[in-house]
Amino acid sequence: MQAYPVSVPLPSDDKRWKLVAATMRRHNYNATALIEVLHTVQESFGYLDDVALRFVASSLRLPMSTVFGVATFYHFFSLKPPGEHTCVVCMGTGCYVKGAARLMQTIEEIAGVKAGQTTADGKVSVVAARCIGACSLSPAVVFDGEVIPRVQPATIRDQFRRWMSHDA
């Protein structure tokens, strides 16, 4: 496919849009780069909102339905803003047989949220992962990007207390 000059203006003067535009430019605004571009958006903004999806759609000259279809098809993309902190609970088979379901239950008890939700105060997002590949350290969770091996419900309770207390 040939490259063409694109005149879609950036949605705002937020510098992060330049990163998104740079990814599209690197791929010559080719529609096959859609997933790569959405990765950049999510990496820069934390999630994909309506403004971003529309901007990407018009820049890559794709129908909005296609972009929305791709964004919702893949688990990795989130359409909701994340909380201040994220807690990823691995629900892979290795972790499951070692009691990952109990960890999820603990989170629900103390924070009142299920996988895919964020606490009402916006402090913590809880995510269930398919498998983070840390199977020999199961059950594993990821607190703000840091893999924690062999997690006990008490570990979860402590971390959530720290995150959810007001002075945190």
Place this chain on the structure above:
Amino acid sequence: MTHDELREIAEKERDEQSRVPRKLNVCVAAGCLSLRSDQVLDALQTGLRERGLEGGCRARGVGCMGLCAAGPLVRSEPQHTYYRELSPGAPEVLSAILDNLDGRPVPEFALSPDLPFFAAQQKIVLENCGEIDPERIEDYIAADGYEALLSCIAGRSPDDVVQEIIRSGLRGRGGGGYPTGLKWSMVAKAPGDRKYVICNADEGDPGAFMDRSVLESDPHRVLEGMIIAAYAVGATKGYIYCRAEYPLAVKRLKVAIRQAEKLGLLGKRIGDSQFGFEIEIRLGAGAFVCGEETALIASVEGRRGEPRQRPPFPAYSGLHHAATLLNNVETFANVPPILRKGGSWFSSIGTEKSKGTKVFALVGDVMNTGLIEVPMGITLRDLVYKLGGGIAAGRQFKAVQTGGPSGGCIPAQFLDMNVDYESLMTVGSIMGSGGLIVMDDSKCMVDVAKFFMDFTRDESCGKCIPCRVGTTQLHRLLERISEGNGKLEDLDTLDRLGTMVRRTALCGLGQTAPNPVRSTLKYFREEYVQHIAGKTCAQGRCPCAAKPAACTEKQGEPTDAGAKSIPG
């Protein structure tokens, strides 16, 4: 780069390495890294500097050594002694190691390399894991890296390379077990001057991390395998489709690609020949179905990862409708050693129909969890008891699950079975990508079947009805049984529905999705009956076993045999 220049680099690097007689290899793959092995490495380097030992001993980061359960692992060379569970918070242990570099190993933390876990392995794919620094191409070259590639380009025709792979008997390591050489020759013969090579690094199988470890520990091996494949089939462009959940693997791949390009081993005019090939990384975005080849190709094209009807097979019409060779990480990783040592060497390892070795992720309720590579045909008993060290915490072996959500649960009666593609199929499971999840007697098989069904139901792309609706209905039936509300007829329905989904689904995901249910129903039928007739779960894992108030404490312990609990 010419062949001579490559040899020059290799010799220079070997010479440099031999000047430092002692080494401390610190694992910096994701498992040990999450246990802070980077700080252990720093502390060891600082310690060496303080002792003025830098000239005599080098501490460096290397890839996965396999025994992830005992991480962070360090291996002291030349004695090959492993040190386990080193913590940056225990500087006295690290000091003791540094003070005894030549003497006896520090006993409390030492592991002998003669342990069955290490000694019973045979390493081909993992031969460099734990030996080389994954972020230095010179290390890989010193270990005969890119030797196979440059000798192919210099002295072998593409067809000759394909024949060597056919001779080796290598079969696809992603799970299907399709003969690799046959696939290569199909792509090589396919018409069209634009062809692609794709590496499937979207390790979606939950409970498996073989590909992650290979990419993090020895990324150049995968690149070399891909470049050789491209030469053999006549491709000019390649993609590595890697999970976004593996940031470290992606980072090391990027470093490796840059290094190979700089040395002229990737890009235009590889090895000063007319052959050119470039590789790009594409990030997956979390869809299990993208392990299916046509879905993966759709995803590389930036679309929803939905499979399509085959034929045409990707070997004729794949990425952008061009002939495409698609292999898994481990398959490509086997290619350089096969070409270096010959196809007949490779085919002398393993069984009659399954050649070579297989990497397994041994996880679950065994003592030694981690990554192992063993010859095909090893018995399950050896895997669980010899390498795995038996079941943890004094419990009994119940089943081993292979093949992830597409595989089955194998009960104790088959422990002496040989592990190869065909044998696993005869007991209702599959080889899969290499996840081996060992389960002890505290696990409920209805719960395990429900777990996998929940997974495939959620991961079904929704394109074909048998899979979309079938997996949902199967999951609903299992849920009902686990809540204690099942009927005995449900077992027949599970069987019938499972057969229907298996026969009519569009792609491999749906066709294999009923396997966990079918195998548990076959070997552990009495557990299903117990949930239905007795409305109880002996392992206390299902909702039907939960008593009000005391449900969480009871997990993992058998409940009273005759106790009837409140359903739901």
